[in-house]
Amino acid sequence: MFEPYQTISLGPLTVSYMMLFLMISVTIGYFFINWYMKHLEIDHKEKVADVLMMSLIIGVLTYKFWPFVIEPKLLTAPQNLLYYSGGPYAILVAIILSIGYFAFQFFKNGWHTQVIDSVIIGSAVSGFTFFFFIREYGRQNPLTFGYSSGEMIHHPVNFYFAWLILLTIIGAMVLISKEKKLGRSMFILIGLVFSYLIISPLQM
Template sequence: MFEPGTVWSWGPFTVPVLWMGMLVGIIGGYYLLARIGHKQQLPTVKPFLDTITSAALIGVLIYKLWPLVEQTDIFIRNPAALLLYSGGAYAAEAAGIASAGWFLYRGIRGKWLGWQAAEWLFAGSVLLLLSKAVFVKEYGVSASWGWELAGNTYIPLNLIDLVLYLSLLVVAYVFFVKKTVATRDRVGILLVGLGLAGLIRGLWRVPAADTLLWGMTLPELLLVAALLVGVTLLLLPKK
């Protein structure tokens, strides 16, 4: 496991370890879903995977080129400098919005956007979070055991994530294999699991300064929303 902010360099190229962890998660999810699609002859798997791949590339491209938006004049004078920089203010948000917009556009146009695609998408999100927990250390509140940093000891928050997300994946896989639970309900289980995992890990995180409501950050509020939506899906009348 690597420290937060660790960067690997190859000549003029720099790649954050976090990106490598996410890449491993994407490749692993792609391989597993491709095998499932081939084994079960699911026609929607290929367009789903193609769209996920193109959406990820769009997100990475926008994130990488975002400095050109913020400091256009500098990079026009020295285009090679763009190799050394990426990201910036609102870069992650812009990349995420563009990727999500492309995914929705392709899904609606291809008429494959439904509960099955939602299940794959949320299961893939759990896999990405699990991969991040494996690659990058995350420090929680001060404790008597855990990760040491500058002479202090902190709760190993990423190890808590590892247990939570791995458990959720196992539960989701069991329900998927048994096929005794409707796809909509499996989506609900994934959303409830993501929401609960976010709330549980929040017990040990360092209080954030950028809270929006009830002492929670935007990602935490989104996880609460996921929990509520998941519960609603599970309580809806069965067809």
């Protein structure tokens, strides 16, 4: 597992592990969605894939350029484009814009609700990937396992999230028929809410 704000050089670019695994997890989620739509034999999966890709691009660009939206003076130095990304509410705004664009296209094209199942499950797979690799330190753990920081042991919050998400995905796939309208989506969304409620008291 990797520290979120440590950096790695990729050719001329230097990116944090958080940003790197965010891109990796989104890519894995995207390919899983395409595979799942093929598994469900959705007729318009190519159109859905194009819209999904545009939604992801909107989200990534929003996250990347958000610092320049809230602090326009950063644009006075072009090199800042390489170093700045994220910031307050960046992820929230990126998610809202991405979901908003996808929802608009979903209703405009009248797609089957199985498209929603595909996107929700793929997003959960993406979340599992991200949380599995990026450390999040929780509160002090009285037990002997977790992340060390000095003499303290912290709850490995991301590890808890990752495995609860995985169990939720498996539960949805095993317990809920793919024919049930939005059944797997609702199972996963409810599972994610309960996962957060369980883990949030352990967060710092």
